[in-house]
Amino acid sequence: MPSRADGAPSPEKSFVLESNAGPARQSRVTAARRKPWPAEATLAIAVALLMAALSLLRPNFLNLANLVNVFRQISINGILAVGVTSVLLTGGVDLSLGSVVALSGVVAASFAHPAQHAVFVPVALGILAGAACGALNGIVVTRGRVAPFIATLGMMTAARGLALLLSGGRPVSNLSPSFTRIGAGDVASVPFPVVIFGAVGLITWVMLTRMQLGRYIYAVGGNENAARASGLHVRSVKMAAYTLCGAMAGLAGVVLASRITTGQPNAGVGYELDAIAAVVIGGTRLSGGAGGVGGAMLGALLIGVINNGLDLLNVSSYYQQIVKGLIIVGAVWLDRSKQK
Amino acid sequence: MKRIAIGLAAMLLACCSGTRPAASRTDAGPVIGVSLLNLSNEFIVMLSRSMEKRAHELGVRLVVNDAERGAEKQVQQVESFIAQRVSAIILNPCEVEASSPAVEKALAAGIPVINVNSETRAAPTAFIGSRDEDAGRIAMEYIAHRLHGNGNIVMMHGFMGQAAQIKRDQGAREVLARNHGLHLLAAQTAEWDRAKGMSLMENWMQSYGDRINAVFAQNDEMAMGALIAIEQAGRKGKIVVVGVDAIADALEAVREGRLDATVYQDASGQGTAAVDAATQIVRHGLYEKQVLIPFQLVTHDNVGQYLQAH
Numbered sequence: 001m002p003s004r005a006d007g008a009p010s011p012e013k014s015f016v017l018e019s020n021a022g023p024a025r026q027s028r029v030t031a032a033r034r035k036p037w038p039a040e041a042t043l044a045i046a047v048a049l050l051m052a053a054l055s056l057l058r059p060n061f062l063n064l065a066n067l068v069n070v071f072r073q074i075s076i077n078g079i080l081a082v083g084v085t086s087v088l089l090t091g092g093v094d095l096s097l098g099s100v101v102a103l104s105g106v107v108a109a110s111f112a113h114p115a116q117h118a119v120f121v122p123v124a125l126g127i128l129a130g131a132a133c134g135a136l137n138g139i140v141v142t143r144g145r146v147a148p149f150i151a152t153l154g155m156m157t158a159a160r161g162l163a164l165l166l167s168g169g170r171p172v173s174n175l176s177p178s179f180t181r182i183g184a185g186d187v188a189s190v191p192f193p194v195v196i197f198g199a200v201g202l203i204t205w206v207m208l209t210r211m212q213l214g215r216y217i218y219a220v221g222g223n224e225n226a227a228r229a230s231g232l233h234v235r236s237v238k239m240a241a242y243t244l245c246g247a248m249a250g251l252a253g254v255v256l257a258s259r260i261t262t263g264q265p266n267a268g269v270g271y272e273l274d275a276i277a278a279v280v281i282g283g284t285r286l287s288g289g290a291g292g293v294g295g296a297m298l299g300a301l302l303i304g305v306i307n308n309g310l311d312l313l314n315v316s317s318y319y320q321q322i323v324k325g326l327i328i329v330g331a332v333w334l335d336r337s338k339q340k
Numbered sequence: 341m342k343r344i345a346i347g348l349a350a351m352l353l354a355c356c357s358g359t360r361p362a363a364s365r366t367d368a369g370p371v372i373g374v375s376l377l378n379l380s381n382e383f384i385v386m387l388s389r390s391m392e393k394r395a396h397e398l399g400v401r402l403v404v405n406d407a408e409r410g411a412e413k414q415v416q417q418v419e420s421f422i423a424q425r426v427s428a429i430i431l432n433p434c435e436v437e438a439s440s441p442a443v444e445k446a447l448a449a450g451i452p453v454i455n456v457n458s459e460t461r462a463a464p465t466a467f468i469g470s471r472d473e474d475a476g477r478i479a480m481e482y483i484a485h486r487l488h489g490n491g492n493i494v495m496m497h498g499f500m501g502q503a504a505q506i507k508r509d510q511g512a513r514e515v516l517a518r519n520h521g522l523h524l525l526a527a528q529t530a531e532w533d534r535a536k537g538m539s540l541m542e543n544w545m546q547s548y549g550d551r552i553n554a555v556f557a558q559n560d561e562m563a564m565g566a567l568i569a570i571e572q573a574g575r576k577g578k579i580v581v582v583g584v585d586a587i588a589d590a591l592e593a594v595r596e597g598r599l600d601a602t603v604y605q606d607a608s609g610q611g612t613a614a615v616d617a618a619t620q621i622v623r624h625g626l627y628e629k630q631v632l633i634p635f636q637l638v639t640h641d642n643v644g645q646y647l648q649a650h
Contacts, residue, residue, distance in 0.1 A: 060546060060549075063546075065546065066546040069546055072542075073539045076535075164380050168385070169379055169380055169381070169382065169385040170382045171382065171587075171588075171589060173588070173592070174592075184568075256535060259568075260535050260565060260568065261568060262534070262564075262589060264534060264535075265380060266381070266533075267533075267535060307543075308543050308546075311539075312543055312546060314526045314528070314547070316528075317500060318500070
């Protein structure tokens with residue numbers, strides 16, 4: 001860890017330290033008072049400006065069909081970003097997301113052949129496979145006290161191997177129409193993946209801001225020792241965060257398999273980094289304790305708008321990569337410099 | 341806790357070491373070391389299976405290693421083949437430049453090297469493969485034929501800078517240069533990936549609307565992604581979609597009349613020829629320097645024979 005990231009004074013942390021391990025709720029109230037202009041608002045304005053600029057350059061950017069398009073394309077990264085937000089808030093990280101997406105996609109697809117099972121069976125098994133990976137990550141991190149980076153790096157490799165093993169290295173295809181409808185269908189012309197993304201985001205937002213578990217997650221990430229001293233069962237909180245994250249990666253895997261109508265053992269390479277980028281752009285600290293799910297969703301939207309916009313403008317893929325890199329770093333830099 | 345972990349690790353090691361040397365024991369027939377690009381790729385899996393099958397028929401032993409896309413790992417695998425004194429090495433190179441040391445080291449140690457499917461800068465003993473330019477040319481000629489020489493085309497690249505991407509692009513552009521009625525609207529990478537191909541096609545249809553007449557995707561995964569996007573947009577039948585590789589999914593789609601065409605790269609032909617060449621070199625010292633397995637266009641008319649091969 002570079003000393004800069006750790007050393008940067010975070011308002012919550014310093015408060016908790018000053019008040020000698022006060023309850024977590026108090027620290028968040030103070031944080032809110034000190035930060036009158038939420039990071040989400042800045043990001044929302046940035047996204048709006050970007051969209052305005054794109055619609056000037058390409059008038060068909062702002063038509064309804066393309067907006068639906070953008071939201072459909074961000075839904076998988078969005079679900080992953082929402083899931084990993086909780087883990088990042090505890091000060092952890094999950095590098096296994098992409099591999100878990102592939103594994104759960106393969107698991108779901110294996111049970112989704114026509115006339116095999118009702119559609120909820122592959123969906124449930126896919127989510128379960130993801131949750132199991134997440135729970136295992138949680139056990140290794142909390143019981144084995146292995147650094148999250150290492151624990152989830154191991155899962156990243158192992159889950160990919162398992163996906164390849166289960167599928168024999170070949171895509172699992174010939175899926176039932178009821179399963180592929182998850183990725184292709186819509187409700188009142190809103191695509192299913194977008195509905196799922198929205199629902200997952202809303203539930204997680206409620207969990208993080210209105211429920212006890214959410215407060216505990218912030219407390220553990222803000223100052224783990226203080227949280228433990230005030231009687232919090234840190235292990236269970238972390239277990240919950242990793243398991244939820246895994247379950248959402250499983251859900252993302254199901255949606256992806258349905259969208260591309262196969263379970264691909266090679267799918268999802270690098271998805272974890274896009275998801276973490278979205279969360280961090282949205283104002284969540286990698287050191288934990290500060291941020292939220294709204295920012296993560298906006299971060300995913302920002303990345304999606306950039307991808308779509310650069311494709312519409314037919315920008316060469318070399319430039320696309322450079323632009324994306326600059327925007328990720330630039331967004332976080334801006335956010336941090338404001339908080340100094 | 342700690343003791344359990346150590347015990348587990350020891351068991352794992354015992355399992356691994358139990359299987360490995362058995363393959364390299366030279367009690368019967370020559371041993372051929374095989375280092376493959378990446379066994380999580382369907383095409384390479386087919387290549388590997390055909391090699392195992394042919395080796396079994398010829399009574400030679402294969403030691404198959406997966407380099408997992410890493411040229412450095414591939415060089416290490418070849419080094420251990422040299423240490424094991426295998427009779428020949430079949431190399432499915434990861435990269436043109438970075439895998440070259442593997443070829444040079446094996447040849448310096450007096451072990452013949454057969455490159456299969458892709459090339460290295462260092463010249464091997466023999467090369468078995470197909471010319472990727474042909475795949476691009478065959479696909480684009482089919483599109484030109486379908487559009488009667490007039491129309492707008494979009495092209496999906498593989499990973500930029502890989503030999504297959506560069507050569508399939510070259511072949512396609514040769515045909516475009518000859519047909520002045522064909523116009524390349526846009527070209528972009530979807531990194532050989534189905535989900536990325538689907539998103540890219542969605543974005544292109546937004547951008548160019550009805551102007552797109554055909555899509556050339558440099559592999560079938562991206563072609564399948566483009567196809568799904570086109571079907572969901574209700575434009576099926578208005579856009580010609582062509583891929584390369586003839587993977588099982590794509591063949592099925594061609595049979596159903598959804599995908600217009602794919603170009604068959606003969607994995608089992610390449611695998612079989614590679615083992616044949618290696619065995620001939622070892623047993624007779626006779627061999628051909630280069631064996632080219634031709635690409636073949638697969639359309640609805642002839643898809644039956646390829647489906648059987650799977």
